[in-house]
Amino acid sequence: MIQNEQETEISTLGEFGLIDRLTKDIKLVNESSVKGVGDDCAVLRYGEKETLVTTDLLLEGIHFDLTYTPLKHLGYKVAVVNFSDVYAMNGIPRQLTVSLGVSKRFTVEHIDALYSGIRLACEIYGVDLVGGDTSASVTGLIISATCIGEAEKGKVVYRNGAKDTDLICVSGDLGSAYMGLQLLERERSVSKDSQEEFHPAFEGREYLLERQLKPEARRDVVEALAKAGVKPTSMIDVSDGLSSELMHICKQSNTGCRIYEGRIPIDYQTAIMAEEFNMNLVTAALNGGEDYELLFTVPLTDHEKVAAMEGVKIIGRITKPELGMYMETRDGAELQLRAQGWQAFEQEED
Amino acid sequence: MIQNEQETEISTLGEFGLIDRLTKDIKLVNESSVKGVGDDCAVLRYGEKETLVTTDLLLEGIHFDLTYTPLKHLGYKVAVVNFSDVYAMNGIPRQLTVSLGVSKRFTVEHIDALYSGIRLACEIYGVDLVGGDTSASVTGLIISATCIGEAEKGKVVYRNGAKDTDLICVSGDLGSAYMGLQLLERERSVSKDSQEEFHPAFEGREYLLERQLKPEARRDVVEALAKAGVKPTSMIDVSDGLSSELMHICKQSNTGCRIYEGRIPIDYQTAIMAEEFNMNLVTAALNGGEDYELLFTVPLTDHEKVAAMEGVKIIGRITKPELGMYMETRDGAELQLRAQGWQAFEQEED
Numbered sequence: 001m002i003q004n005e006q007e008t009e010i011s012t013l014g015e016f017g018l019i020d021r022l023t024k025d026i027k028l029v030n031e032s033s034v035k036g037v038g039d040d041c042a043v044l045r046y047g048e049k050e051t052l053v054t055t056d057l058l059l060e061g062i063h064f065d066l067t068y069t070p071l072k073h074l075g076y077k078v079a080v081v082n083f084s085d086v087y088a089m090n091g092i093p094r095q096l097t098v099s100l101g102v103s104k105r106f107t108v109e110h111i112d113a114l115y116s117g118i119r120l121a122c123e124i125y126g127v128d129l130v131g132g133d134t135s136a137s138v139t140g141l142i143i144s145a146t147c148i149g150e151a152e153k154g155k156v157v158y159r160n161g162a163k164d165t166d167l168i169c170v171s172g173d174l175g176s177a178y179m180g181l182q183l184l185e186r187e188r189s190v191s192k193d194s195q196e197e198f199h200p201a202f203e204g205r206e207y208l209l210e211r212q213l214k215p216e217a218r219r220d221v222v223e224a225l226a227k228a229g230v231k232p233t234s235m236i237d238v239s240d241g242l243s244s245e246l247m248h249i250c251k252q253s254n255t256g257c258r259i260y261e262g263r264i265p266i267d268y269q270t271a272i273m274a275e276e277f278n279m280n281l282v283t284a285a286l287n288g289g290e291d292y293e294l295l296f297t298v299p300l301t302d303h304e305k306v307a308a309m310e311g312v313k314i315i316g317r318i319t320k321p322e323l324g325m326y327m328e329t330r331d332g333a334e335l336q337l338r339a340q341g342w343q344a345f346e347q348e349e350d
Numbered sequence: 351m352i353q354n355e356q357e358t359e360i361s362t363l364g365e366f367g368l369i370d371r372l373t374k375d376i377k378l379v380n381e382s383s384v385k386g387v388g389d390d391c392a393v394l395r396y397g398e399k400e401t402l403v404t405t406d407l408l409l410e411g412i413h414f415d416l417t418y419t420p421l422k423h424l425g426y427k428v429a430v431v432n433f434s435d436v437y438a439m440n441g442i443p444r445q446l447t448v449s450l451g452v453s454k455r456f457t458v459e460h461i462d463a464l465y466s467g468i469r470l471a472c473e474i475y476g477v478d479l480v481g482g483d484t485s486a487s488v489t490g491l492i493i494s495a496t497c498i499g500e501a502e503k504g505k506v507v508y509r510n511g512a513k514d515t516d517l518i519c520v521s522g523d524l525g526s527a528y529m530g531l532q533l534l535e536r537e538r539s540v541s542k543d544s545q546e547e548f549h550p551a552f553e554g555r556e557y558l559l560e561r562q563l564k565p566e567a568r569r570d571v572v573e574a575l576a577k578a579g580v581k582p583t584s585m586i587d588v589s590d591g592l593s594s595e596l597m598h599i600c601k602q603s604n605t606g607c608r609i610y611e612g613r614i615p616i617d618y619q620t621a622i623m624a625e626e627f628n629m630n631l632v633t634a635a636l637n638g639g640e641d642y643e644l645l646f647t648v649p650l651t652d653h654e655k656v657a658a659m660e661g662v663k664i665i666g667r668i669t670k671p672e673l674g675m676y677m678e679t680r681d682g683a684e685l686q687l688r689a690q691g692w693q694a695f696e697q698e699e700d
Contacts, residue, residue, distance in 0.1 A: 034400065039509050040435040040586060041402040041499065050384065051401060052391040055481060055496055057449035061488045085390040099407035099494055131405060138411045144449055144494035146405055149391065159389050236390060 007107040018108065018134055022115050026129055030094050032150070033128040042130035044095055044148060050156055052093075052149035054085035060140035067191075068184040071110055073213040075117025078145050081239070083125050084217035084292045086149035088237035090157040090225070093125060093149040093217075099133035101142030114143075125219065155231065157296070162234040162253035166297040166318040169232075169306050171221045173265040174242055175281065178288025179273040180205075180212030186277075207269050215292045221312065222294070228305045232296035241287040243337045245295050247325060253297075256323040257337075259316030261330050286327070286337070357457040368458065368484055372465050376479055380444050382500070383478040392480035394445055394498060400506055402443075402499035404435035410490035417541075418534040421460055423563040425467025428495050431589070433475050434567035434642045436499035438587035440507040440575070443475060443499040443567075449483035451492030464493075475569065505581065507646070512584040512603035516647040516668040519582075519656050521571045523615040524592055525631065528638025529623040530555075530562030536627075557619050565642045571662065572644070578655045582646035591637040593687045595645050597675060603647075606673040607687075609666030611680050636677070636687070 013021060023037045035043035044051075056078070058064060064074055079096060086093040098118055102111060122129050127147070183205055202209055218237075225232065234253055236245045242264070250257050264285050274281040297318055298306055306312055316327075325337040363371060373387040385393035394401075406428070408414060414424055429446055436443040448468055452461060472479050477497070533555055552559055568587075575582065584603055586595045592614070600607050614635050624631040647668055648656055656662055666677075675687040 035506075035508065040438040041404040041441070043439070043501075043506055044401040044403065045503075046396050046401055048397070051394040051396060051498075053394065053403075053445065053447060053481065053496070053498060054391040055447045055449050055483055055494070057451055057483050057485055057492065057494050059451050059485060059487055059492065062451070062486055088390040089393070091391070095403065097403060097405045097496065099405050101407055101409050101412070101492070131403065133405055133407050135407055135409060136412055137409055139489035142407065142409065142451070142492055144405070144407050146403070146447065146496040148401075148403060148498075151393075153395075156385075156393055158385065 007109045009107060013108060018111070021108065022111065022134075026119075028128045028130070029126060030128050032094055033130055036128060036130040037132070042095060042097065044130070046150060048153060049150040050091070050153055052086050052089050052091040052151060052156070053146065054082055055144065055146040056082055058143040060142065065188070066141070067188050069213060071113040072117035072120075075114040076121045076214055077117075078143050079118045079121035079127070080125070080215055080217045081292065082145050082147035083121070083127065083219070084237045084239070086147055087217050087219055087222045088235050088294060089149070089151060090155050090222060090232070090235060091149040091151035093127045093147050095128045095130045095148040096122060097131040097146045098129065099135070099144040101135050101137035103137045103140050106141065125217065157232050157235040158252075159234050159236050159249050160252035162249050162255050162297040162318045163299070164255060164318055164320050165300050166233050167300060167303060167306065167314050168246070168257060168259060168295070168297055168316040168318060169312050169314050170238070170242065170265065170293055170295045171218050171312050172291065172293040173267040173270065174238065174291050174293065175285035175288045176208050176267050176270045177211040177215060177290040177292075178284050179270045180208035180210070181290070182277055182279070183208055183273060184212065205269060205273070207267060208273060212290065215290065217292060218294045224309050224312075228309060230298055230302050230305050232298050235294060235296035238291040238293045238295050239289055241289040242295065243286040244289075246337060249295070249297065250318075250321070250325055253318070254321050256319040256321050257316060257325050258319055258323070259327050261327055263313060263315040265313045357459045359457060363458060368461070371458065372461065372484075376469075378478045378480070379476060380478050382444055383480055386478060386480040387482070392445060392447065394480070396500060398503060399500040400441070400503055402436050402439050402441045402501060402506070403496065404432055405494065405496040406432055408493040410492065415538070416491070417538050419563060421463040422467035422470075425464040426471045426564055427467075428493050429468045429471035429477070430475070430565055430567045431642065432495050432497035433471070433477065433569070434587045434589070436497055437567050437569055437572045438585050438644060439499070439501060440505055440572060440582070440585060441499040441501035443477045443497050445478045445480045445498040446472060447481040447496045448479065449485070449494040451485050451487030453487045453490050456491065475567065507582045507585040508602075509584050509586050509599050510602035512599050512605050512647040512668045513649070514605060514668055514670050515650050516583050517650060517653060517656065517664050518596070518607060518609060518645070518647055518666040518668060519662050519664050520588070520592065520615065520643055520645045521568050521662050522641065522643040523617040523620065524588065524641050524643065525635035525638045526558050526617050526620045527561040527565060527640040527642075528634050529620045530558035530560070531640070532627055532629070533558055533623060534562065555619060555623070557617060558623060562640065565640065567642060568644045574659050578659060580648055580652050580655050582648050585644060585646035588641040588643045588645050589639060591639040592645065593636040594639075596687060599645070599647065600668075600671070600675055603668070604671050606669040606671050607666060607675050608669055608673070609677050611677055613663060613665040615663045
């Protein structure tokens with residue numbers, strides 16, 4: 001992290017000074033946001049709506065690497081990832097709280113950059129930043145975010161409503177964020193070896209990088225579903241990978257599923273990179289994660305409606321539980337789906 | 351941290367296994383908790399109430415030291431500290447989310463212990479644990495908690511409502527949690543020098559240790575205020591120290607204040623320890639922090655009502671802003687109050 005002369009040590013501001021600086025010109029836009037930062041709690045007012053709450057903890061060295069992640073992008077992503085969880089319930093994100101643990105390595109300008117990303121995401125998605133907590137850290141950057149959202153009564157979509165014969169749909173494309181990460185990791189090792197500053201050339205790969213560094217939440221899909229009069233029977237966002245998310249839906253709905261390799265949406269840049277890296281493209285799409293696309297199921301009767309939706313693909317169907325969870329490959333073979341999950345506990349402590 | 355043969359490596363469970371284990375027998379008790387853990391979001395349903403949200407991030411090495419903090423106590427404290435913030439708004443805590451970052455040093459039994467404290471606090475205070483996030487960490491334990499609460503419309507008490515001539519009241523006693531911390535820190539250094547395990551003798555000091563390790567939130571005070579028909583004009587919980595909290599109220603209410611040294615409630619164990627440590631007792635009470643008592647202001651007309659409340663002391667009054675913020679000492683001198691705030695950014699990164 002480059003420190004230049006214009007930068008200010010956080011200690012010169014102190015906690016309250018830093019909070020004042022970060023929050024002084026925040027404007028609340030939602031009627032339900034009665035009180036934002038500046039008190040013990042944020043105060044929200046909901047009428048007859050359902051209130052949604054989601055929270056995420058992001059740790060430097062585990063969830064992000066600041067060598068190749070600009071702080072503004074990181075802030076944007078932290079917010080969007082939480083919004084995505086609210087959309088995945090068929091809700092609308094309304095308020096966000098962000099807590100930071102910040103080590104001495106970071107200056108006020110760094111935190112400004114992080115916050116500018118958070119606030120940009122809030123602005124774009126119409127969410128109010130209503131509170132948080134800022135603290136010193138002995139070991140790098142720690143970000144905890146909580147999002148509150150709302151949904152009309154009876155409109156919330158859970159993971160447990162999928163039924164036999166339902167269609168399985170997914171938005172956008174899968175595996176591109178993972179490929180973006182592979183690309184960044186490779187460039188970083190090259191950069192490390194050369195002892196030079198990190199200025200890799202990424203021409204023609206912008207889409208992959210954007211998917212990794214600046215993902216978007218699929219508000220448009222939730223809005224399109226509402227417009228088409230479709231209420232999914234189950235829904236989840238793809239954060240750990242398609243395979244893992246499908247297992248959540250099937251386990252909680254007590255069903256099986258069958259998806260088709262040939263129907264999994266994959267961007268051509270993802271395919272090119274997979275070849276370049278000599279990686280299995282389907283593995284990247286199934287287990288890559290961080291796509292923040294929406295995976296959902298709808299009754300067969302909604303087939304025409306979802307087939308007509310832009311950016312949504314039908315990739316398979318829900319089956320009886322005893323049929324298990326399978327993917328049919330392009331050559332007609334059956335592949336049992338496995339949860340990749342998260343194995344980060346394997347890594348070493350410093 | 352002692353590891354014995356019965357303990358299980360977290361990696362043997364994996365993320366979903368750990369979450370299942372931690373959450374499998376949670377029962378929701380509040381009607382407003384529609385959906386707890388197990389989906390992208392918790393779902394809450396509020397009628398015509400105001401919804402309160404508060405969040406805290408606690409980091410090992412900054413906010414707690416596991417040498418002398420039992421994990422169960424730590425879990426209890428994390429929860430209670432958040433409840434305290436909701437009470438400080440004159441609200442009732444209803445739901446809690448907890449996110450953990452856990453390094454390889456911790457076993458499943460450690461996390462069980464932490465959660466048992468969180469769940470005990472939730473049980474005692476009638477709060478539902480409705481979600482969270484669990485992740486690996488490269489550097490010790492990280493805990494982020496968010497509490498959602500409710501308040502009747504119009505009953506929320508902010509920091510900015512104090513008026514000239516209002517009475518300043520505080521519950522319980524101050525400085526004892528800080529003295530408990532001093533005691534623990536001293537015993538730890540003794541223990542470090544002796545190279546033996548940490549088994550200090552704390553006879554007669556139990557109150558101080560309990561205040562530091564297992565604080566309670568003042569639900570009883572909020573209930574007593576409601577019963578007496580008193581709505582404070584401003585309120586805050588004492589987490590950073592009386593002086594700092596008074597400055598928040600005065601700054602946001604645009605007032606001054608005058609408190610009286612002789613009226614600040616101090617427990618005799620705190621006084622004895624201050625003498626033993628050769629520390630200024632009033633400094634401990636003013637700036638010690640972590641008391642989690644309620645500091646609030648009421649109109650003069652409520653004098654009789656608050657004077658009759660058990661465990662509440664009137665320590666001074668609100669003044670015009672131009673009169674500044676002062677404490678009158680026992681010998682009649684005037685001492686200007688200063689914010690201590692949080693200077694932890696000064697410390698070194700590893």
